[in-house]
Amino acid sequence: MSDAESWSEIAEEWARSWGSVMQPVHVRLLDVCRIEADSAVLDVGCGSGEFLASLLERGAHAAGVDPAAGMVAEARRRAGDADIREGSWRELPWPDASFDVVATVNALQYADDTSAALTEARRVLRAGGLIAVANWADRELNQLDAIESALATAAGDETPPDGDLRLPGGLEAVLVEAGFDLVEAGTVDVTWAPADDVALLRGVLLDDDPHPEDKRVVLEAAAPFRRADGGYVLENVFRYAVGRTSGAER
Template sequence: MIRESEAPHAADPHGWSGVAEGWAELWGGFAEPAWRALADVTGIGPSSRTLDVGCGSGEFVAFLDRLGASAAGADPDPGMVGVARSRVSGAEVRVGDAERLPWPDAAFDVVTAINALQFADDTDDAVAELVRVTVPGGLVGISNWAESDRNDLGTIDAAVAAAAGEDVSKDGDLRKPGGLEALLGDGGLEVVAAGLVEVVWEAPDDDVLVRGVLLGEEPQVVAATAATVIEAARPFRTSGGYRFVNAFRYAAARKPG
């Protein structure tokens, strides 16, 4: 379940080209409450030089562009970068890992990473790189899923894992209270804001539910697991489909200078 797991089993985080269009369709705008929270606490606005690291299919980059910011994005997957470029033709979107960003020092006023740093080989190295491309006095903002028991979709994760005979992945440090703040503090930054936002995912029917939950899985796995997903989602059924209430944590910190 590539949108929530700390280490996705459905696709290599550095090879998502095969699911880029599906991701954009099913999950691209999902984290908007977290976007808005980070944009607010970092003061992004007209003329702000901004970089979104791990930008995926570019929805947050497009949001920054609508705010009037000078927006850029980076993602390790060329397919995701292609979708992002088509979404925001005026933005500079480059292929690049969080630990090796293709920009010079102090290039941006605000640097963000949303549901991305948990995929880095070394999160401390990734934060150091985000800090490197941030101007002195600039801000770094990060956000990702909160702990599993705050997420309705955790029920689906558990059911899919059980059906596959796997253990449910334990929450990583970044999902726990204080985890993001500790990471930023360890990177030499002064935390200026942190919080929790509600993030809702909705599926209008069984087809979208199964495609979203099992995005990136092989067809035979989808066929074998679809009934499990639908049954696990039964408590979240509404008159209009399915509705899952989840939570993202966010934190923002200032670079010295």
């Protein structure tokens, strides 16, 4: 099964468990990029469409692209007035110089070639346009990693090392290397607060019928984050960076 097919299969559960969690990141990018009415904005890897909905609320001309048909369907339910298409970083299905801003949240790391992906983003940006990239920060800053690491250990696997884009300075470096002028970079706190054991398990395992051993591992690893009311609070961090193409400043 391809990655796109896998994401399509879990699109509905992903939207339920994680769609609103990235809202603090969306707000930061909206503000840093000064997105307002009539801004033309493309969300690459738009997922289930929550950022697109926020763009529409600001009156922006919103467009989104995702390789997973299931995610595209979810996005169209949430942001039906946006121009949402199936596609990927390899070839964004819009003409040159179509957008004032290209944004991507938790998606650039899935590009086959990061440099080529950023070149393609530049192609669809207007002169002076902005690119905004955000993704999970290094594991030590994310309490969610305690659960992911426990699952890996239980499966006999090693927790994969942080990729360059998750580390301090990683996003800034990749934008500068791609020829963008750095505008701003920083971190955003992201809280995940599943209401109970069921919500926790569904959010982590994204499976309607998880294996009992996986359930046990998740619940044990999440125990330090359990509240008295039976819910959970896990504090996490995203990194972001914004770059500008050459041309007149917006």
